[in-house]
Structure formats: C-alpha cells, structure tokens
Amino acid sequence: MTYNPQTALALLLIIPLIAAVLIPIFRKQPNIREAVTLIAGFALLANVAHLVIWVAHGVRPELGLGTFAGNFEIKLKLEPLGATFAAIASSLWILNTLFTIGYMRGNNEKNQTRFFTFVAIAIAAAMGIAASGNLITLFIFYEGLTLSTFPLVTHKGDAKAKRGGTIYALILMGTSLGLLLPAIIGVQVIAGTTDFMVGGVFPPGTSLVATSVLLFLFAFGIGKAALMPVHPWLPNAMVAPTPVSALLHAVAVVKAGVFSMLKIVTFTFGPSLAAQTPMSTTLSWVAAISIVLASIIALRQDNLKARLAYSTVSQLSYVTLGAMLAAPMAIMGGALQIIMHAWGKITLFMCAGAIYTVAHRTEISKLNGLGRTMPWVFGAFLIGSLSIIGVPPMGGSWPKFFLMVGAIDSGKAILLAALIASSVLNVIYLTPIAIRGFMRPPDDPKADAHIAEERKKHRWVIIPPVITAFGALILFFYAGPMADFLKPILPGGAL
Amino acid sequence: MDILSAYPAWLITHGAALLVVLPLLLGAITAILPRERLAWIVTLIVTLICTAAAFGLLLTIFGGETQLYKMGGWDPPHGISYVIDGLNTPVLLLISAMAVLCTIYGLPSVAAEVEPKKRAPFYGAFLIGVAGLLGMVATGDAFNVFVFLEVSSISTYVLVAMGASRDRRALTAAYRYLILGSIGATFFVIGVGFLYMETGTLNMADMARILSDLGGGSRAALIGFGFIIIGLGLKLAMFPLHMWLPGAYAYAPSFVTVFLASTATKAALYLMLRFTFTVFDPSFEYVGTVLTYVIISMAVLGMLLASLQAIFQTDARRTLAFSSIAQVGYMLLGVGIGTAASLSAGYLHLINHAIIKGALFFAVGAFWYRYGITRVEDFRGLSKMMPWTMGAFTIGGLSLIGVPFTAGFVSKYNLASAAASNGWWWAVGVIMATSVLAIIYIGRILLIAYFQDPPEVDGKVVAKKEAPLMMLIPMWGLAILSVVIGLNAYWMDRAADGAAQVLLLGVGG
Amino acid sequence: MAKHENAPANDEDIHPLSRKLLFLGDHKFIDNFIWLPIIGLVITVMAGFIYPFPEGYAAPWDFFASWAILGFIAYSFVVLSAGPLFKLLARDESYYGEGGDDD
C-alpha cells in the first residue's frame, strides 16, 4: 500500500485510534504511554502536513468509508478549510500532550490512562470532522466528539464535575439531535444530497423560508459553536482539568463547532445563498450580541478559567459572525479566526493551568505579584491576550480586518460596532490579568518564594504555552499564505 | 438462496401451519411435563424450529414468492387460509426469534422468579402464547385472528400473573390487563362482525376485494373500522389506551416482560397495518381521515406525554414501559403519514424497537436477578458491579435515543426524513423533541449507574457479580444486533420496504 | 509677593555654578523683577511705531500696542480664572482611589 492522499486521509483517523488502543496497553508504564501519544502526535502532524501540501496543490483527496444502515454514506473529503482545522488540531495536540504530561503528573491526577485514551479518541473525532465529506459524516464525528470528551469533562469525578458534565452532554446532545439532525434531514430532502460542494448544494430557486429555517437550525444545532443562548455548556465544562479545557475548549470541541458552522455555510448553503437568506441577518446580529454580551460577562468573572471560557464564547461568535455575514472576506475572516484564536486561547488556558499547577491559584484577584516569580508564563499570557485582542503584530489582528471588510461588503457596517466594542472589552478583561502579576506586589511574598522553588519542578507546564505564544506572534506574518491556501473554498476562489 | 436449499422442503411448504400448530400442541404437552428442565428443552426446540421455519419463509419472500397456505386444503373463502407475504414474515421471524432468546434467558430467570411447581406450566403457557401471536400474524382469516388474539392474550394474562411470586402487584396488573385486553378483543370481534355483515366473508383478501368494489362500503363497514382500530389500538397500547401496559410490564416476570414488550404489541400493530392498509384502504376517505387525525394525533400525544411520564418514573421497568408507549407513537406516526417511506420507517422501527427494548428489559431483568434492583435510584454503581450487563443496557439505551450507528438512529432518521419529504416539518420537530426526552430518561439511568459509587453494605462495597452467561448471551445478541443494524440496515430496509410495498400495493393480500 | 525665605546658604549644598546666580533668590531682585517687563513693554511699544503692521495683513483688532494689551488681559484672565476653577474641579488626591502619590 503506497502512501498517497487516500491513505493519508485514512491515516488521519487511524493514527489517533491506534494511539487510543496502545495507550491502555501501556497503562502500567507511564513513560511509554506518553511516548505513544507523542509519537502518534508527530506522526499525525507529519501526515497532516503532507495532506496540506497536497491540498495546496489542488488535490482533494476523497475516501469512502462505506455506507452504514444502507443509505448513509460515510465519506471523507479534504478541502482547504478542513485541512486547516486538521493542521491546528494536530499541531496543538503535540504541544498540549507535553503540557498534559506536566500537568497531570504535577497535580498527581488519577486515571491518567483513561485521560490520554479519550484525548486520542477525541482527536480522531476532530480529524473526522475536519475531513468529513458530507453532513452525515460530520454529524457522526460531531457526536463522537461529544461522547469521547464527556469522560474528560467529568474526569475529576466529583459532584461538580458530574454536574458540569451533565450540562455539557445535555446541551450538546440535545441541540445536535433536536436541531442539527433535523437540519441535516432537511438538506437531504431539499437538496437531495448532504455532500459538501464549493458554492453550496441547494438547487436554484430553493425557498428562502426553507433556507432560513435550516440556517436557524444549524446555527443553534451546532451547540459546540456556543452561540448565545446555547453557550452554557462551555463555562460549565471548565470543571475539566485544564489540559482538557486547553485542547478541547480552545481547539478541538469549540473549533469543531465553528468549523462546522463555517463549512456548512460555505459548502452546503454557499456564500451567496447564505447571504440572500434573511435569517443570516438575524443570526449575524445574534452573533454580534453574543460577542459583546459574553465579553461583558467575562468582565465579571474572577475565576480565571471562567473568564477565559466567556472570552471563548465571545471569540467563537466572531467565526459565526463571519459565517453569517457570508461575504467572501467575512468567511475568510472566520477561517483565519479559527486558526488565530486557537493558538491564542490555548496559550491562555495553558498559562492558567501552569499557574494552577505551580501556584495552585485559580482566582484572578490572587495573582498579584505572581508574574515576578513566573515571568515566562505571565509573559506568554500577555502575548496570548494581545493576540486575542487582535493588535498587530499578533495573529489575532487579521481575522478582525477580514471580518470588518466582510461586514462592509455585506452592507452591515453597523456590526463593526460589535467588533470595536469587543476589542476594547478584551483589553479591559484580559490585559489586567497578566499585568497584575507583574505590577501588583505579592500578597504573601513568602508563599511566592516557595512558588519559585516549585516552578523548577514543573518545566513541562511552562514550555508549551511559551511555544504557543510565540506561535501566536509568528502567525501574524503568515496570514498571506494562509489566505491564499484558503481561497479555493470560495466559489470562483475570489476574495 | 443457498441456505434455503438446505431446508427440508416440508419446512417451507408447511411452514405456515407448522409455526402455529407446533407450539400450540406442544404447549399443551409441556404444561404437564414433570420436570422443568425437560419443559425448557422442549420449549427451546419448538421455538428454534419455529425460528428456522420463519427464517426459511422470509428467505422465500426475499426470493420473490408469497404463499397462500390453505388449512386442511380448503379453499378460501370457506376454509381458513394462512398468508405468507412481505408484511408478516418479518414479524413471524421476530416473534419466534424473540421466543428463542427469551427461552435461553429463561433458564436462570424463570428459576429465580417462578415457583418450582409452576415452571412447567409456565413454559406451556408461553408456548401457547407464542402460538397465538404467530397465528394472528400468519392467518388470513379475520375471525381466526380474533381466536389467536384471545389465545395469546389469555396465556399472557397467566404469564403476567406468574410474577406474583416475585411481586404481589402482578396479580392486580394481570387482572387489569385481562379486563382491558378483553375489551380490546371484544371491540375487535365486534368490528369483524360488522365487516362480515357488510361483506359476507371472513377471509381478509375477499373482504378487501369486496370493500374496494363497494368503494369503502356502507355504514356497517365504517363502524366496523372504528371498532377494529380501537380494539387493536388498545392491544398495541396506543395512547391513551395504554393503561394496562406499565403495570403488566413492571410486575410480570422479566422473561415475560421482554417477550411482551418485543412481540405482543408488535403483533397488534401488524394487525392494525394489515387491516388499515390491505383490508381497508387509505384511499377510503374515512380511513385516510382516521389515519391523519386520530392516529397521528394519538401518536404525537403518546410520544410526548409518555416520554415525559418516563422521565419521572422511579421504577426502571416502568420507565422503559412508558418509553415503549412513546415508541409506539413513532410507529403510528409512520403509519399515519402513510407514504411508502414512512410506512417502511415505521415498520423498521417496529422491528428495531423490539430488538432494543428486548435488550433493555433483558438487562433490567438481570439487575433484578442479581441484586433485586428495579428502582432507578438503586442503579448506583451498576457499571462497576455488572459491567457487561450495564454495557448491553448502555448500547440499548443509546439505540433508543437514536445515536448514529445504532438501530434506533436508522429508523428515526428514516421516519424524520419521510415526514420531511411529506412536508411535515413539525413532525420532525416532535421526533427530535422526543429523542431529547429520551436522552433525559435514559441519561438519568446511565448517569446514576456510571457516576455513583456502588452502595456499601455493612461497610463493604457490594461485590461485582456479573449476570449468568445464559442471560448475557441473548442480551448481548440483541445489543450487537442493534449495532449491526445501525451499521448496515440493508436486510432490514429490504424487509421494511417489502412490507411497505405490500401495504401500498396489496401484493399477496 | 509671597513669603520668601532665603534658605540658609550652606555652601556644601549649593552647586558651584549656582553661587553666581544666588542673586536670583534675593528679596531685592525679586521685588525689582517687575521692572524688567515694564521696561521691555515700554521699549517694544515704542518700537511699534517703527515697525507698523504690514498693510492688509493685520487682524481687525490690530492697533497700537494691541498685542501688549491682549497679552496682559489674556494672561490675567487665565491666572484669575484659576481660583474659581480650582474650587470647582479640585478633589482630594485619593479621589480616584488609585493613590495619586508620586512621592
């Protein structure tokens, strides 16, 4: 069997699944177990890199995984948007694994084998979503992602974790079965296919009422995109250990949600139909309100992870906004936001995890002076914050630009106000966190001295966020190639 | 059809009669057998033969043949004829196969739940019940249907009442079932009487022909239709005629619960399909009206209300019982929409649900068998105490919810898709809402089982004690089957489409 | 003029260059400082005769010594407005609760 785009596509699923099989086998030898995860991570990344190159050269690898239940075709097909998502998830998996090792060992967490296993399965599901060739496949991997992350969310096993997990599962399963599935059925019935195609699948003359209803169902059915008011699962899922929050709630799960949103608008509706659909205007307003409201709620959170969670809700709505504006530039902005936000937010979560591991602090008001003992972590946090805010030269500034252009192009200049307000709110709720660490004197200098000792033991919770922060900075300079890579997802490839 | 060539010819040619006669006769004999083990073996063999016969018949149906078996060589309309076509053969196979699985399961289960002296009669009653069900599905004669209906019902009353050694409430439940079942059967026979008045025949094919000649018939046919629908509706636990069901399911022996849940209501539903679509015709405006307004509204009400009721039940078996009522709603929705796709989906759900509910009730029975547990709150830590049983329960539960790769997903998706194609978007909404309710009532059980620690008795955690193999085999058989259907529903779809074809085109009717 | 004390001239503390400038702190210098602008004013106002406003490039109010008058009025207005403005706008230094103390 030669290594060609098809096999690479299959390996996308196979590599993490092999890891998921091997990890429990080596449960008694933690070092080998972790090595398996890392090797799988690098193998997957290499594989994705090949695929990205192929896709960049216009190859669209396609692989049927057969049909199930007679008439449901499971089909993988990689296009630039999916390749991008796969690239983010696979690259951050490696960094997050390093971080996870540091975190889990540093905090003496139980059930580490189960943890690594389900992370690997979740990655497989995320890869499946990235490469899904039709809505059914997308739906199946989407559900798989929910189920495989459920044990991760409830990892701690205490009452709080169970409650959070219950809300997580209930909202995600409920919306996907109650809204997403009917929407998929609707697409199948109206368009006769659920395949993804550049420019959309609906026949000309499809009633705009029908597309409005479908768009509505998709927007709220994809609960992972955390559009208000289906967002509460996200803050509630923060009971998970921080590596989970980092990978799954900055990368895999939420990004799977907004990726699906973008993919459906681009490949099922097609930008022009989505823009004509009256519902898209309403939903872009919902997204804009989500952006601002979640930021305001974030302001009020003292718990670091809770604040980051609401910040995520807000930032995810950027992508939804991009999808709903449906202008080519807006879709490009949404796609770039997926990339940039992933790197920025995972940095912030990892930093939060590092702070917890080293100093055992979770409240922002308790971070005074900690930056002096943990300068790298707080420095990384600052860079991540700036990227989220979207100031150059951080990657986060590009999506904002494209979204603004998109908003103008689709005649909704008023929505710029949401983006502007959000930037200012981001400054107010994100920057003080890191700066407080540097500037405020420590509340208890003795404890901090102890932390400085602790810090040396936890190298692996500190290095990964520094790397991702650097990544968030570097990405600024690669917006051009990324935009070129993504262009073919738009009909006519035109911006 | 290589398998078919391995069959002895008589098993196919006389299969229709054999299916009914064999269990009926041997049931009587079994009842008086001295030893329970012997009774069990006989039962197993009989049900196996029936399954083989039903499977053979199904293969012939797939081969494109239908059979009209004349009892004793008498031609219809005067003699009693058995019809073997695409509509009833899958149900025949379902009933007999479920009977086999129940029997296997019964070896430990019956020993635990039924008094030793009553065990042989228990198996006898069971076989007679099987015979009744098979008979009412196989027969092509309306009065014969009534006879078998009564045969199966009476034996079922007995079987339910046998639960008394476990829970005295079984007696009241059985009594209630008896009263209501009798009302249903009476309504049915009154309906058949009206039809006879109208058409002068009891043969269903003749009735159909005459009715269609009459363009739906006079007032007698109308009233007959109403009686038949309500009578069968009661038997198949159509909302709000379901009141006998929760008690009967909850207090009968586990074995009986499984069998009832997966076959009795299904057979009744089959009859409703048979009468509504092949004896009558949806093109008769009164049939169409009843389907659209009565059946659909009762289906939707049942789906929603029974699901809500299921959420609040403290007893796991009652939860599942209410869930059954809700699931009947799905099937009735398929019937009510009345397109080929929807009928196929409803029919598929009929079979899938039997499989799913079978697995679930098997598991619940095993919990009782090991720990005496029936209440949901006692499920604490079951995932650790009985991991395999709980695993089967989980698969069944997910399938009931309709998670992809399970049987439940296929039939629900088909049903929703059929409703959408018909432009009934609200029905898609109801289906999805009910699925969400299903998440709640199944999720509630799963959460307790997986997330709460096993109880402690005298300061020690209750030890792990897996169900016996004889229980696990049928349970996992059904669980795996539900996943297999979820992965590849080709044969199921083919059977369901065949059934829908029979219903709409009247082939073989 | 406000109270003015010549601080004890401690030679150690005074910058060598400043020793030559100490007259700046003398009472006499301070009291007589006002003559410097007066003389300057007189000279420049006189000079205004020699250098008139160029034709066509003068503001409507430009006339003899107008800039001096304007400067005087404007300056006095600014300084005199300080009192009421201070009353209106001044608050305690800890008003914003951020400790505005530099020292």
Add this chain to the structure above:
Amino acid sequence: MIDMILSNPGFIIILAGVVCALLPVSQIRKAILLIAPIFAGYMIYTATKDMEAARFAVSVGGQELTLMRMDRLAMIWGYVFCLAGVLNAIYGFHEKCKITDSSALIYMGAAVSGVFAGDFLTLFIFWEMAAISSVMLVWKGGEKSFPAGIRYLAIHVLSGVLLLAGAVMYGRANGGDFTFGYVGLENPGGCLLLIAMGIKCGFPFLHNWIQDAYPKASITGTVILSAFTTKLALYALARAFPGTDLLIYIGAIMTCFPVFFAVIENDLRRVLSYSLNNQLGFMVCGIGLGSELAMNGVAAHLAADVIFKGLLFMSMGAVMFRTGTAKASELGGLFRSMPYTTIFCLIGAGSIAAFPLLSAFVTKSMIITAALYEHEWIVLAMLLFASAGVMEHSGIKVPYFTFFSHDSGKRVKEAPVNMLVAMGLASILCIFFAWPWGGYQFLYSLLPNPEVHYSPYTGNHVVTQMQLLFAAMFAFALLKRIGVYPDEKRAEILDFDWTYRRLGKNIAIWIDAMWTRLSANVGRLRKRFIDSASDKIYHMFSPAGALSSAAPSGLPAVLTGSMLVLTLFVIYLSRL
C-alpha cells in the same frame, strides 16, 4: 525578507528593539539605542534622493500593503523622530532596564514605520504596535501606573480598531483602495478615521489619556512617550485631512482649554501634558487651515515641539530623578542645586513661549500667519490667547515653581551627565532652529512645501511678539506682587476623564449591583416558575401523578369507549 526589513527605516529600529529585548548587556543595548535612530536617519536621507525608488509593497491575502512610501511630508516626520530617538537614548543612558530599552526602540520604530506607511492597513499595524510597545513605558512607572496603563491601552486599542474600521469602510467605498492619502469627511469611514486619529491626537474630550498616562510613566518613559504617539497621529491627520475646516475649530479649542487646566494642575509633568495638548492644538489648527504655509508651519512646529517639549519633560524628569517628585507644591528654589537644568528648562520654556531666537518663534508664527491670511479672526484670537496661556503654564509656571519660588529646602545633586548632555543638545537645537543666520533656513528647507516663502524675523513680528510676552510677564509680576497669583495646592483636578473614571465606573458599579439584584430576583422568579411548572409536570406525569396513578379499571374502559366515540365521530365527519 532582507529587502523588506531594509525597505523602511522603522523596521530596522523595530528589529533593533527585538534584539535589545534579548540582550542582557546594558552597554550594548545603549549603543544600539543610539545607533539605530542615527542609522535610520541615514536611511531616510538616502531614500529622499530617489523617493519613487524607495517605495516598497508586498501582497498579503490579496491585499496590497505599501510598507514604504517616501515624500517630503513623511521625510520631516521621519527625521524628527530619529532626532528625538537620539536625544532620548542619551537621556536614558543611565537607566539599566531591558524592557524600557527594547520597548522604546520598538515604539520609535513603529512610529517611524507608521510615518512611511503607504496604506491604512500598514498604518494600522504600526498604530497598534506603537500603542502596545508604549504602554510598557507607562507601566514602567510603577504600581500606580497599572490602571492608567490599562486605560491607556484600552483607549489606544479603541483608536486602532476605529482606524481599522474607518480604513475598511473608506477602502471598500473606494473599490478596495486603502492608499493612505487624502480622505476627507465625505465618506463615513472618513469620520471614523478622524475619530481614531483624534483620540491619538488628543482632541478635546478624547485627550485624557495623555494627562492620565504620561505623568504616571517612568522618567525616561514620559520623555519618550511625549515624542511619538501624538505626533504620529498628527502626521496621519496631516496626510488624511489637510484643509478640513472642522479641524480649524477643533485645533483652536484644543489650544485654549488645556491652558485652564494647566494653570490649576499641581503635578508639573501633568502641566506639561496639558501643554503638549495645547501645542498639538496649534498644529491641528494648521492642518485644518491646510494652506501650503500652514502645512509648512505644522511640520516646522512639529520639529520644534518635539525638541522643546522633550526638553521640558527631560528637565522635569531630571528634577524628579533627583527629588523624587514633580509636584509644584513640593518643589522650589532648585536653581541652587541644579543650575544647568534650570538654564535648559528656561531655554525650553522660552522656546515654547516663542521668544525670538528660540524655536517656536519661527514655527508657531507660520500657523498664526496662515490663520491671518485666511481671515479666520476668531480662530486667530483664540490662538493668540492660547499663546499668552502658553507663556503662563509652560513659560512661567513650570520653571518658576520648580527652580525659583519659595525654597523648598531640597538640596540635591545636579542631574546626571547624560541627562545634561541630552538637555544641552536639545537646547542647542531649540536655538539652532530659530537661528536667524542659517538656522531656521535649514529647518525651512526640510518642510513639505519648500517653495513657500516665509520670513519670521520681520520687525513687526518681533515687536508684537515681544509685546505679548512682556505684557504677560508684567501681568505675572504684578499679580504676584499684589498677592493674587495662586499658590500650588495638591489636588486631583477633574477633567473629562471623570466621566469614565468616576461616572462611568460608578455607573458600571451601579449597573452591576442592579444586575446582581435583578438577576437574583429573576432567578427567584424563575425558580418559582420552574418549581411550580415542574411541580405541575411532576404531578401530571410522575408515578403518583394524574396520568399514571393506578386508576380503577373503569377509567380506562371509559377512555376506550370515548376513543371509540371519537373515532366514529371522525369517520362520520369524513363522510360529510
């Protein structure tokens, strides 16, 4: 890549800043700090030889970014920024702080790059980069600058996104052309751009970040800050809105109102911040006038302002470095210990007050003359009034209260040598720019419109200016003598920032409290509602509930009967 870095002088400085961030050796950093702006200045010089050839553009995601665009307007700003960079480097030589060094370089580099940016997107990038690098300088001011820094950053990010939004609206209305050139107010994007630039430039009501953050920054930080941010904004205005009438009035108001705040403010660095605002007003007004002379005046005054305002901040910094405070009420009589600083400060004060032979005399007058030529009489009057005001707060108040006035008794050392050198150089420049024999001619030769003739040293100009200044001095002496000149008192002076620091904060606190109360009430109501609803549902559906209670067998029988009746009724209806 190398091409790109060498294309714009600012990039070299930014790169130097990045290098500095990684360099542990202070001396090398200082050398870089000094050499980088000189080298950049040389690059500007070479680029001016062939302005078209210096142009450099790249394409990012389908968007053309003009990273380098050279013309005479940009040139003088570039030179001035480099010059300021050199002075600042010398001034900060004693300070061993990696963050200050690197952020100062990045900040300066961003400002220079922004000046040479050829389109709005590039401008936006450096606009924001200047903000985030400069906020580090604010935060170097110590713990008290923490909230001020956050406010500073928030306001600048707001300015940045407004710039971006405005640019996008403008560019899209122009068919995707983002060229950074004349914009005007016809396009709604233009209004956003104006607001964005106005924030950074300290327009009235948008100015508070200057007085909020600058006095709280570190000593060198304030000096560095004063040179670039607002001047970059001014450049943007000069580029995008020359001749926009609105700016004339905005500028005129900007010259006047800070005067009143400066006179009551106690913190001298804050006084200078108001003074900065007031000088910006002159230039904004000049941009609004937009004539060739006015634009020349703006550019020239910019050059003068950067130097003399830097000088004043430097002298106050030196005082603060030695005494630890810059509050007028704590200072006085310092000429005894810091004579050089005193002299330099006086030169700076004289420059800003526009004494003949000192820089503002040859620059500010161009703007005022331009107003005169345009017959903007009210504006002219306001500018003159403001000139008198400048004399008060910067010309008299700052040096007087620091170095003269009553002796505070503080005996400190003279400022460090490097500070004196920097101040000395700045003083020389202040004189050189106004030197009648080759000095101002040199400055004028660098202006955007070199063909415009203007001669500052006319008899009338000297005489009238001296009249104004002597009259102001006379008023000062008179008021002092009769005892109505106000003493300095410590206080927090309310300005427009009260609206967000106090009012806004209180409103936010109030809303928060109300929100908490409301959500508690709503929560209670919702709980009551849900409780009663779930109660009802429970009573309906639970095993004990109405639907499932073990009703007597009669009920199901009745139900069955009614269902039959219903069905028959439906059938009957269907027959109608």
